[in-house]
Amino acid sequence: MDLELVKIVPVLNNLVLGEKKMQGKPIHGGNVYKAAKELNIPYEQILDFSANINPLGFAPIVEEIIMEHIKDIIYYPDVEQNELKEAAASYYNTSPKNLMPGNGSVELINIILEALRPSKTIIPSPTFSEYALSCESRNIETVFVNMRTNDFRFDLELFDNIKGKITQNSLFIICNPNNPTGKLVRKEDLAIILRELQNKKSYLMLDEAFMDFVDKDESMVSYIEEHDNLIILKSVTKFFALAGLRLGFVLANQKLIKRFYDLKDPWNINTFAGFVGSKVMSDKPYIDRTRQYILLEKRRLWGNLKDIPGLEPLFPEANFVFVKITKDEKISTLAEKLKKKGILIRDCSNYMFLDDSFFRVAVKSREDNDVLISALKEIMNP
Amino acid sequence: MDLELVKIVPVLNNLVLGEKKMQGKPIHGGNVYKAAKELNIPYEQILDFSANINPLGFAPIVEEIIMEHIKDIIYYPDVEQNELKEAAASYYNTSPKNLMPGNGSVELINIILEALRPSKTIIPSPTFSEYALSCESRNIETVFVNMRTNDFRFDLELFDNIKGKITQNSLFIICNPNNPTGKLVRKEDLAIILRELQNKKSYLMLDEAFMDFVDKDESMVSYIEEHDNLIILKSVTKFFALAGLRLGFVLANQKLIKRFYDLKDPWNINTFAGFVGSKVMSDKPYIDRTRQYILLEKRRLWGNLKDIPGLEPLFPEANFVFVKITKDEKISTLAEKLKKKGILIRDCSNYMFLDDSFFRVAVKSREDNDVLISALKEIMNP
Incomplete structure (x- = not known):
């Protein structure tokens, strides 16, 4: 484990960030258009846990x-x-x-x-x-x-x-x-x-x-x-x-x-x-409805993730859960297996100080979260 | 008339541009929302010649x-x-x-x-x-x-x-x-x-x-x-x-x-x-229709402006006409009179090297251009 306290990237050093950019890994989550093309399915069919967007959708x-x-x-x-x-x-x-x-x-x-x-x-x-x-x-x-x-x-x-x-x-x-x-x-x-x-x-x-x-x-x-x-x-x-x-x-x-x-x-x-x-x-009603929904659903999703052997989620203050993989499964493999099921998660290996054992998932609707949990259970403990 | 060939604005000199900004004059044309509020009419009713937008509207x-x-x-x-x-x-x-x-x-x-x-x-x-x-x-x-x-x-x-x-x-x-x-x-x-x-x-x-x-x-x-x-x-x-x-x-x-x-x-x-x-x-048909329309209408508008005593329009290469006022009428007064009729033109006095005798009008639809021409005739030669 990486225990250095600071890492200084001086001017014009393109090594740290530039390199991560170059590896061809997505720097950000949330590109459903690109994933849909790769999987050859309509982008609306993708379950995107890689972007942290309100699962209720926009206000009417x-x-x-x-x-x-x-x-x-x-x-x-x-x-x-x-x-x-x-x-x-x-x-x-x-x-x-x-x-x-x-x-x-x-x-x-x-x-x-x-x-x-x-x-x-x-x-x-x-x-x-x-x-x-x-x-x-x-x-x-x-x-x-x-x-x-x-x-x-x-x-x-x-x-x-x-x-x-x-x-x-x-x-x-x-x-x-x-x-x-x-x-x-x-x-x-x-x-x-x-x-x-x-x-x-x-x-x-x-x-x-x-x-x-x-x-x-x-x-x-x-x-x-x-x-x-x-x-x-x-x-x-x-x-x-x-x-x-x-x-x-x-x-x-x-x-x-x-x-x-x-x-x-x-x-x-x-x-x-x-x-x-x-x-x-x-839009007060929409705002309240969202807060309520996220409050309950983030605890439920976190609890369900915690129950999967090999996963260690941090308790989420916002609308996404950060998870450490504690058994011998690389995040790139896990993300690839989920993608084949039309599920996107955020591979966190290109974040500073992280390695290939971390991912992030958004709190989505109860139904979507259940699909994710089943898929993770199946992959982590086949 | 200002005949200096160059004007140099050194770093951190806020005089030239900053001052023009401060005068409260709009730096740009095209704010129908603001004009509508001032005139207390819906913005759709404003005839905006101050923004150089295709008069055919967007493609279907x-x-x-x-x-x-x-x-x-x-x-x-x-x-x-x-x-x-x-x-x-x-x-x-x-x-x-x-x-x-x-x-x-x-x-x-x-x-x-x-x-x-x-x-x-x-x-x-x-x-x-x-x-x-x-x-x-x-x-x-x-x-x-x-x-x-x-x-x-x-x-x-x-x-x-x-x-x-x-x-x-x-x-x-x-x-x-x-x-x-x-x-x-x-x-x-x-x-x-x-x-x-x-x-x-x-x-x-x-x-x-x-x-x-x-x-x-x-x-x-x-x-x-x-x-x-x-x-x-x-x-x-x-x-x-x-x-x-x-x-x-x-x-x-x-x-x-x-x-x-x-x-x-x-x-x-x-x-x-x-x-x-x-x-x-x-969208080839839309593009061709626009080119054709502007080609004819810009000549017509320019010709009509030229016929108004006291106005000297430059021949327009694009979709707007630049006009010099040659008689004793300030652009601010002229623009104000037009605004009262719900017509916006671009007062050009805050452009570098220009004074209060220049304005710019967009080539709009034939009908709109005719409204502008009548209004200008009336104001310039009452």
């Missing part, structure tokens, strides 16, 4: 809104997006002046890196690979902190061990809850980390893409106004099942938001994302 | 494609977009390896600036303001070349006068045909300019966003393979009347395209733009 109003606005795609999208910003501000409990919409979060990550031009980034890992990939293509040094040495937790103890790495204008990036592990960093810890970073004139970027699925209030949004070094990312894609529409937000204090706006494409939000986004975030 | 297949794929927005968009790239390659007469799709051209401009990190940009002006705005927010020095000193033409003579400004790794940006003037730079001239830039290890970015509307083959796409310093931007938005969907392309040789991909958000193309884009570019 979404279809109506899209139909109503097809005629409007002859116009440029609204540059100001005031309705969208007000809807998001009310949903995230902040002010429209503290947020900026993006065409998904990767666009926002790129803008943040360009605006701050950090001296380095520090990334507790394994985590979403786009942070490091964006740094690599911009020649920004990245320090990966190995959370595997600490049971995949990021806490103050681990922070203390690596805080010597923080130099002025560093950017600390924490995905919370973390993708792919599903672990949360405690709010009290984050408050302390934030203060330490402020002392060192450095920034904290929290990716709260999956926070909507968490069943307690763990968001750091309330810290934004008083901290000029806190940046929070939000995704509308996952919780509202609108991955194809592209919509995310960055939240920060007004001074930072202004710097991000200077780098933003004025028409980055397409017409449908604008109109749908302005409505869905106030 | 577009609505079908969108309806068919509403269900697919639960999935992430296809990362590879092979069908889209093949369709675009065939439409633009190049290979899929020589292009990369973007969420509109501004995203692509930002990626190009980041990839090349030019020592400076040189921009014949007046032209589309996003080039300079993107440079300004990235602290890139910009040299504006005054085409007004040369009847708004960019030719070899003007190029010779300013070529001393080209230093290594400069980026020359030409919008062709130019927005807002509608003038073309000759292919022979561009070939020479390209070679001179190559000698100085500098780049040429040609924005061919409106080239589809031009009735002869003036595109420089065939020069891409043999020139590693040529970058061409294309827009699907204008000709195919899909401004709300967001879709553009950058075309260049493979080495450059690879560098651009390294900086691209993997999911930048939303699901609808991907599926619609893969189909519309081969």
